[in-house]
Amino acid sequence: MKYLGGLFLVVLLLASCATGWEGEERDFRQDMRDFVMGIHQYAETKKPGFIIIPQNGHELLTLVKGNPAGTAADTYIAAIDGVGREDLFYGYDGDDKPTAAEDTDAMVAYMDLAEGRGVEVLATDYCSTHTKMTDSYNKNAARGYISFAADSRELDTIPDFPSEPFGKNTANVTTLAEAKNFLYLINPSEYSTKTAFLQAAGGTDYDLVIMDLFDIAGEALTPTDLAAMRQKDGGGTRLLICYMSIGEAEDYRYYWQDSWNRDQPEWIAAENPAWKGNYKVEYWNTDWQAIIYGSTAAYLDRIIAAGFDGVYLDIIDAYEFFEEALGL
Numbered sequence: 001m002k003y004l005g006g007l008f009l010v011v012l013l014l015a016s017c018a019t020g021w022e023g024e025e026r027d028f029r030q031d032m033r034d035f036v037m038g039i040h041q042y043a044e045t046k047k048p049g050f051i052i053i054p055q056n057g058h059e060l061l062t063l064v065k066g067n068p069a070g071t072a073a074d075t076y077i078a079a080i081d082g083v084g085r086e087d088l089f090y091g092y093d094g095d096d097k098p099t100a101a102e103d104t105d106a107m108v109a110y111m112d113l114a115e116g117r118g119v120e121v122l123a124t125d126y127c128s129t130h131t132k133m134t135d136s137y138n139k140n141a142a143r144g145y146i147s148f149a150a151d152s153r154e155l156d157t158i159p160d161f162p163s164e165p166f167g168k169n170t171a172n173v174t175t176l177a178e179a180k181n182f183l184y185l186i187n188p189s190e191y192s193t194k195t196a197f198l199q200a201a202g203g204t205d206y207d208l209v210i211m212d213l214f215d216i217a218g219e220a221l222t223p224t225d226l227a228a229m230r231q232k233d234g235g236g237t238r239l240l241i242c243y244m245s246i247g248e249a250e251d252y253r254y255y256w257q258d259s260w261n262r263d264q265p266e267w268i269a270a271e272n273p274a275w276k277g278n279y280k281v282e283y284w285n286t287d288w289q290a291i292i293y294g295s296t297a298a299y300l301d302r303i304i305a306a307g308f309d310g311v312y313l314d315i316i317d318a319y320e321f322f323e324e325a326l327g328l
Contacts, residue, residue: 051310091126247315
């Protein structure tokens with residue numbers, strides 16, 4: 001995410017004065033690494049082999065800011081199985097627009113670092129022109145990345161092109177390394193019922209589906225729901241990965257309390273101007289982290305209980321907002 005308007009910076013600075021983080025000597029990047037590693041360590045106690053895939057925030061892979069050739073963050077890398085990256089070849093400067101070569105090159109350097117360390121890359125390009133979608137798949141495949149050409153930024157559709165997933169595979173897929181393709185479908189709003197969504201997503205040949213824990217009615221999916229989606233339409237089993245934002249609080253999630261609309265917790269920094277209802281959080285705060293994992297009511301625990309194979313962590317790059325607010 002590249003947006004950070006001047007007004008949002010002002011709001012963040014005011015919030016920092018109110019909560020105290022502006023005066024702290026924090027390593028915002030390490031705070032996020034520690035958060036992800038904590039999620040990994042906890043998930044291993046609940047479901048060994050649970051897959052961890054952070055999206056964006058790729059600069060966390062090294063300890064030297066902005067330098068993909070810097071010292072690798074080995075402990076962090078060991079805690080993740082994949083790294084998601086949006087807009088690698090299309091979408092960074094607008095949907096269906098090629099990403100500038102210098103931006104692609106900067107991101108690819110980190111993606112290649114990940115691949116070299118045995119961390120799978122899942123690339124999502126936002127393009128809808130068929131020739132561009134084909135180009136996206138080919139460019140990602142040439143680098144050994146698993147990719148998805150999303151024809152909607154809302155991630156609410158199953159593209160009708162290509163007619164079958166790129167690299168269609170009828171084998172059982174039990175590890176991330178075995179996946180040849182994936183479907184990123186976290187918004188069920190186009191489907192009137194849970195059944196319609198499950199049948200649509202389940203009736204595909206994608207090796208891996210990234211989806212939300214909750215259906216159109218706001219109800220959490222169950223192990224029975226997921227079991228019905230395990231089989232690919234053309235044969236073989238697939239992996240099911242659950243989306244979860246850990247760098248922002250979302251006011252439409254089950255954990256959001258009505259009182260927060262009047263009196264927000266101190267760990268909420270400011271609303272994201274690009275996504276109404278999403279709020280930047282002090283992700284190092286233990287109260288926020290307790291919402292994410294550590295009890296039966298926590299988000300991660302509910303994902304594991306539903307039977308998902310792993311989690312796709314979003315807003316990993318939240319550290320950028322705090323760094324920019326403080327001019328770091």
